[in-house]
Amino acid sequence: MLDTSRRTFLKVIGTTAAVGLLPIYLVGCSKVDINTAGAQMMAELDHIDIASEIGAMYIEQTADLQSATYEQIAQIMLNKLALTISKKDLTALSARLREQVNQDFISENVVIIDGWMLSNTEATLCALASVAPDSATS
Amino acid sequence: MFVDGRNLPDGHIVEADLCIVGAGAVGISMAMEFDGSNKKVAIVESGGFQYDEKTQSLYEGYHTGIHTYPLGRNRLRYFGGTTNHWAGHCRPFDAFDFSVRDWIPHSGWPIKIEELTPYLARSQPIMGLGKYDYDSIEEYAKQLGLPTLPLDENRLISVMKHQSPPTRFGPAYREQIKRSKNVTVYLHSNVQELIANDTATHITEADVACIEGPKYKIKATQFVLATGGIENPRIMLLSNKSAPNGLGNKHGLVGRFYMDHFLIRPAIDISLSRTGLNFKLYTHPHEINGGKIFGIMTAPEEMTRREKMMRFRMHLYDVHPRFFKKGVGGVFSSLDGSPEVSPLDVRRGSYIAVHMTMEPIPNPDAYVRLSDNLDFFGQRKVEVNWQVTDAERRNAQRAIEYGALEFARMGYGRGNSPMLRNPDEWPSHVSSGKHHCGTTRMSDSPQSGVVDPNCKVFDIDNLYLTGSSLFPTIGHTNPTLNLVALALRLSDHLKEKMHA
Numbered sequence: 001m002l003d004t005s006r007r008t009f010l011k012v013i014g015t016t017a018a019v020g021l022l023p024i025y026l027v028g029c030s031k032v033d034i035n036t037a038g039a040q041m042m043a044e045l046d047h048i049d050i051a052s053e054i055g056a057m058y059i060e061q062t063a064d065l066q067s068a069t070y071e072q073i074a075q076i077m078l079n080k081l082a083l084t085i086s087k088k089d090l091t092a093l094s095a096r097l098r099e100q101v102n103q104d105f106i107s108e109n110v111v112i113i114d115g116w117m118l119s120n121t122e123a124t125l126c127a128l129a130s131v132a133p134d135s136a137t138s
Numbered sequence: 139m140f141v142d143g144r145n146l147p148d149g150h151i152v153e154a155d156l157c158i159v160g161a162g163a164v165g166i167s168m169a170m171e172f173d174g175s176n177k178k179v180a181i182v183e184s185g186g187f188q189y190d191e192k193t194q195s196l197y198e199g200y201h202t203g204i205h206t207y208p209l210g211r212n213r214l215r216y217f218g219g220t221t222n223h224w225a226g227h228c229r230p231f232d233a234f235d236f237s238v239r240d241w242i243p244h245s246g247w248p249i250k251i252e253e254l255t256p257y258l259a260r261s262q263p264i265m266g267l268g269k270y271d272y273d274s275i276e277e278y279a280k281q282l283g284l285p286t287l288p289l290d291e292n293r294l295i296s297v298m299k300h301q302s303p304p305t306r307f308g309p310a311y312r313e314q315i316k317r318s319k320n321v322t323v324y325l326h327s328n329v330q331e332l333i334a335n336d337t338a339t340h341i342t343e344a345d346v347a348c349i350e351g352p353k354y355k356i357k358a359t360q361f362v363l364a365t366g367g368i369e370n371p372r373i374m375l376l377s378n379k380s381a382p383n384g385l386g387n388k389h390g391l392v393g394r395f396y397m398d399h400f401l402i403r404p405a406i407d408i409s410l411s412r413t414g415l416n417f418k419l420y421t422h423p424h425e426i427n428g429g430k431i432f433g434i435m436t437a438p439e440e441m442t443r444r445e446k447m448m449r450f451r452m453h454l455y456d457v458h459p460r461f462f463k464k465g466v467g468g469v470f471s472s473l474d475g476s477p478e479v480s481p482l483d484v485r486r487g488s489y490i491a492v493h494m495t496m497e498p499i500p501n502p503d504a505y506v507r508l509s510d511n512l513d514f515f516g517q518r519k520v521e522v523n524w525q526v527t528d529a530e531r532r533n534a535q536r537a538i539e540y541g542a543l544e545f546a547r548m549g550y551g552r553g554n555s556p557m558l559r560n561p562d563e564w565p566s567h568v569s570s571g572k573h574h575c576g577t578t579r580m581s582d583s584p585q586s587g588v589v590d591p592n593c594k595v596f597d598i599d600n601l602y603l604t605g606s607s608l609f610p611t612i613g614h615t616n617p618t619l620n621l622v623a624l625a626l627r628l629s630d631h632l633k634e635k636m637h638a
Binding site: 044045046047050051054097098101102105106108110112114115116117118119122126 | 290409461462464466468469470471472473474475479482539542543544546547549552553554555556558559
């Protein structure tokens with residue numbers, strides 16, 4: 001139950017962030033900030049504490065991520081998904097993320113972390129969770 | 139009928155048309171084929187109707203390669219043979235298994251599946267199995283109301299195995315043999331040696347000894363060894379009076395190419411991301427069409443060719459995971475489109491284990507040969523040298539990758555395996571299938587095999603071998619159904635030859 005509530009909470013955070021952008025959108029700005037995009041992506045992870053542990057292990061074994069900031073990893077994620085931080089793109093984020101994870105397993109774009117086979121995309125998403133500021137995950 | 143060999147007078151001579159050594163699945167199947175014929179058949183069985191420690195000890199030997207199950211324990215030496223403890227899983231070889239695969243040295247049978255298929259179908263009821271159909275898993279699943287896995291058929295496919303009760307050949311066929319007027323099983327009788335003529339081209343008799351009992355002989359016009367993948371070569375090598383290197387061993391092939399399936403149990407533990415999945419088609423046998431069946435996964439022929447792999451199969455077991463105490467599947471429940479978040483702690487329904495069985499590469503350096511240690515008859519015990527190669531390890535690793543990829547691609551969970559963590563090492567729990575094969579392989583030529591396509595030993599006109607020792611390659615499937623089929627085929631050949 002706790003896990004489901006947490007998942008719901010994170011989705012609410014992501015959604016709230018998106019809804020909070022509505023006035024900006026209405027005045028003509030179509031972009032959100034990278035932190036909000038990151039929060040929305042992380043909302044797709046469940047058991048966020050374990051996701052963070054996985055992410056920390058992934059960062060440890062991946063030189064390119066070792067000094068990366070939250071914003072940089074969020075941008076890496078967006079690049080992987082071929083999305084921008086435009087509101088229009090982010091409405092498709094959830095579906096795009098699922099599609100990309102599935103595609104990773106089709107194309108064997110995978111990583112091994114502690115004996116687990118994970119998609120490159122989901123591992124990077126876990127890495128994002130591991131460096132996220134508390135405000136983004138709680 | 140049955141005769142206790144211990145009650146025969148010392149020096150007695152049994153006269154028969156056909157002498158079959160061994161009363162396991164093969165010997166008993168052949169006995170029933172000849173029951174009621176005009177030929178006198180003598181079957182020589184080392185044990186009686188029950189397990190006996192002293193008789194069983196005649197199977198003891200030594201592992202000098204990979205140490206697996208003790209040789210005195212992994213087979214059973216009494217009426218019914220190893221079917222007295224077999225698991226009963228049955229599936230015929232695939233047509234593909236008979237072909238030459240250019241990436242597997244020494245692969246290819248001298249016969250095709252079509253030559254075995256009628257006998258496979260005939261073997262089905264002997265094994266206590268239902269309708270002979272191994273191709274209709276989707277239809278069977280539909281009838282059972284169970285889902286098949288939505289596998290990518292370029293990678294893995296679901297196929298069907300049949301589950302024998304399992305039939306214990308001894309109890310199952312004892313009455314029929316007891317009533318037989320032309321088939322006699324000589325119990326408690328151990329073949330010590332086959333005696334050949336001076337040129338080792340014709341067998342004249344078998345020397346038999348009983349524990350604390352008489353020695354006697356069986357004279358016959360045709361002889362069949364049906365004692366399994368380790369004992370068949372042992373008897374051939376022990377029979378060295380007129381052939382110093384053993385019968386049928388001009389080219390040094392008797393005992394070479396020893397093979398067994400590699401078992402990795404589990405190969406992958408899957409932490410499920412989705413709740414409420416139904417794996418019952420794969421985890422339990424189901425009654426249908428007069429028998430029981432269950433599903434397994436294997437690689438399609440096209441993928442096997444593309445990746446130049448050996449065959450493998452995967453069973454699903456609903457058993458506690460070995461490789462993790464806490465899963466990760468639930469982290470990805472949303473990403474996998476699961477309506478509920480799967481728990482991470484290990485509880486029923488949050489995991490599934492994938493057990494893998496893998497085909498070995500025929501390897502002339504893996505062998506069964508005679509050691510210098512003697513059994514209580516003074517006969518040399520066997521030394522079994524089973525080996526694994528890097529190519530087989532890479533094959534296992536690749537198969538495991540496919541298993542993990544598919545469970546993730548289906549959105550079912552994430553796989554963990556020591557071979558994913560450390561692909562350069564075999565996991566410590568690799569074991570064997572106790573399927574001893576390949577040691578008197580069938581071939582078109584005496585340069586590459588011990589028996590011809592009719593199971594006759596090259597250059598010996600009346601000695602036949604049968605059983606798993608003949609298999610040049612062994613696919614991923616269990617041998618018993620296939621070796622019974624081969625025995626029925628040999629029976630037909632001998633009936634024709636003997637005008638039975």
